[in-house]
Amino acid sequence: MKEILKLNAISPLADKVLGKDYRLTDSSDAPIAVMLRSFSMHDYPLPDSVVAVARAGAGTNNIPVADYAEKGVVVLNTPGANANAVKELCLTALLLASRGIVDGIEWVKTLTGDDIAKQVEKGKKKFAGHEIMGKTLGVVGLGAIGVQVGNNAVRLGMNVLGYDPYITIDSAWKLNHNITKTDSLDNLFEDADYITLHVPLTDGTRGLINKTAIARMKDGVNIINLSRGELCVNADIIAAVKSGKIHSYVTDFASPELTGIDGIIVLPHLGASTEEAEDNCAVMAAQELSDFIENGNITNSVNFPSCASPRTGKCRITIIHRNVKNVLNSITDIVSGAGINIENFVSRSRGDHAYAILDTDSDINAKLLSAIEKLDNVIRVRKI
Numbered sequence: 316m317k318e319i320l321k322l323n324a325i326s327p328l329a330d331k332v333l334g335k336d337y338r339l340t341d342s343s344d345a346p347i348a349v350m351l352r353s354f355s356m357h358d359y360p361l362p363d364s365v366v367a368v369a370r371a372g373a374g375t376n377n378i379p380v381a382d383y384a385e386k387g388v389v390v391l392n393t394p395g396a397n398a399n400a401v402k403e404l405c406l407t408a409l410l411l412a413s414r415g416i417v418d419g420i421e422w423v424k425t426l427t428g429d430d431i432a433k434q435v436e437k438g439k440k441k442f443a444g445h446e447i448m449g450k451t452l453g454v455v456g457l458g459a460i461g462v463q464v465g466n467n468a469v470r471l472g473m474n475v476l477g478y479d480p481y482i483t484i485d486s487a488w489k490l491n492h493n494i495t496k497t498d499s500l501d502n503l504f505e506d507a508d509y510i511t512l513h514v515p516l517t518d519g520t521r522g523l524i525n526k527t528a529i530a531r532m533k534d535g536v537n538i539i540n541l542s543r544g545e546l547c548v549n550a551d552i553i554a555a556v557k558s559g560k561i562h563s564y565v566t567d568f569a570s571p572e573l574t575g576i577d578g579i580i581v582l583p584h585l586g587a588s589t590e591e592a593e594d595n596c597a598v599m600a601a602q603e604l605s606d607f608i609e610n611g612n613i614t615n616s617v618n619f620p621s622c623a624s625p626r627t628g629k630c631r632i633t634i635i636h637r638n639v640k641n642v643l644n645s646i647t648d649i650v651s652g653a654g655i656n657i658e659n660f661v662s663r664s665r666g667d668h669a670y671a672i673l674d675t676d677s678d679i680n681a682k683l684l685s686a687i688e689k690l691d692n693v694i695r696v697r698k699i
Contacts, residue, residue, distance in 0.1 A: 316338050317608065318337070318338050319348045319604065320341075320343045320348070321340065321341060322351035322356070322359075324352075325350055325371060325600075326594045326596075326597035328598050330601075332605065333601050333605055334605075344362070345362055346362060346365060347366055348366060348368065348369065348608060350368075350369045350371060350597075350601070351368070351369075351377075351378075353377060356368070356377060356379060357377070361386070365388055366388065366607070366608065366695075367390070369391040370391065370392045370393065370600070371593070373394045374392075374515060374542075375617050376543065381618065384618040384668050387695025389613055389616050390616060390619075392615055393599040393603070394458065394459055394615060395458075396592065396596040397587035397589075399463065399591070399592070400587050400591065400592035401460045401541055402463040402467060408580075409447050409452070409537075411565055411580055412509065412562070414444030415441070417580055447471060447472075448471065449472060449473070450473055450508040451475070451476060451506055451507050452507060453478065453503040453506070453511070454478070454513065455512050456478075456513035456514035457477045457478070457487075457496075458483075461486075465477055465490065465494050466490070466491040473509075475493070476494070476502075476503050476506060477490065477496045478496070478497050504531040506533075507536065508533060508536065508537065510538050512524070512538075512540045512542045512546050512547075513542055514546065516545050520546055522545070522548050523546050525548040526548070529551060529552075529560060532561075535559070535560075535562040538564045539564075539565045541565075541566070544566060544567075547566070549570060553573070553576060553579070563580065564580070567585060568581075599615075603615055606623075610626060610631070610699065611631060611672050611697065611699050619670050620664060620670055622662075622663040622670045622671075624659060624661045624674070628675050629676055629677055629678060630675045630677065630698065631672065632673050632675075632696060632697065633673070634670070634671045634687065634695070634696050636690075637694065638664045638669040642669070642691075642692050643662055643671065646671070649687055650673070653683055655675050655679065656675060659673070660672070660673050
């Protein structure tokens with residue numbers, strides 16, 4: 316039985332997808348794979364037996380992706396599986412930013428006496444806000460979540476600007492035709508009444524919202540960050556909120572300096588925390604792991620290219636290698652030199668690494684596998 320180590324609680328639906336040949340467990344000395352949500356693996360002693368790590372969610376900054384690529388460990392994620400949950404929270408955040416809902420609720424809790432209704436009518440004015448209809452929303456990042464947020468904002472009567480220089484064809488097809496796509500982040504900052512962030516945390520996006528960016532924005536802008544806390548420079552956000560430049564900042568990422576400040580609403584990381592989202596992510600992660608372990612197919616990897624092929628022939632091997640010249644020629648020379656016919660050969664590359672699937676009409680023995688493994692720049696070979 317193949318063991319998959321879970322480093323966080325995972326929906327039991329994953330067990331149903333994996334089936335009786337697998338065991339999803341909290342403890343294993345030699346798991347074939349790892350499944351997790353938010354657990355940080357940067358200092359985690361990864362067993363040599365692990366061939367893949369699946370994140371039940373989209374972000375993978377809690378996983379040393381580049382290091383794992385060099386170890387021949389494929390890191391998978393589940394883009395879009397929790398998109399609806401985050402979209403719904405983002406729409407909620409739009410309303411929280413616009414009206415004094417949170418402060419009003421807390422104020423009502425302090426009221427006493429039989430005339431609470433009268434007290435409410437007398438004091439509610441200080442919690443009055445403004446409507447989102449007719450306002451301009453700038454969506455930074457048009458992936459699975461950003462597209463849904465933008466499309467639903469249009470239905471709520473907002474004008475929507477979208478920015479994403481790396482938008483996929485699939486996302487572009489799903490984007491509402493009323494959304495204006497801009498090629499300038501500065502233009503989005505200047506025109507938006509609300510700005511919502513839906514981009515991964517990278518060296519290029521870290522500190523994206525800083526004092527320079529804020530200076531370009533409208534006075535009284537509202538910023539929503541449900542993606543990653545480090546996308547915003549907290550000190551600059553706080554200064555802008557206190558000065559009135561930012562009307563409201565809603566974030567899903569708590570930090571000591573953000574709490575207790577008027578105009579800043581800190582949510583307890585609720586973005587993907589719905590039963591449905593956790594189920595969707597677990598099912599998708601389990602499907603990806605199963606297909607990779609059983610067939611060598613890679614779908615939604617963040618450190619290797621997508622690469623999949625229907626199984627043909629008698630034997631399949633997969634090879635993870637560095638993306639340099641002559642590696643593939645050396646592999647095929649070894650196989651064909653042993654008199655084995657290659658029925659199917661698929662190879663894909665991504666950055667410094669590449670992945671190949673090779674189907675043959677006869678078995679590849681341990682001696683041949685060892686010869687392939689010893690080739691320069693070959694990182695990992697699996698026989699499936």
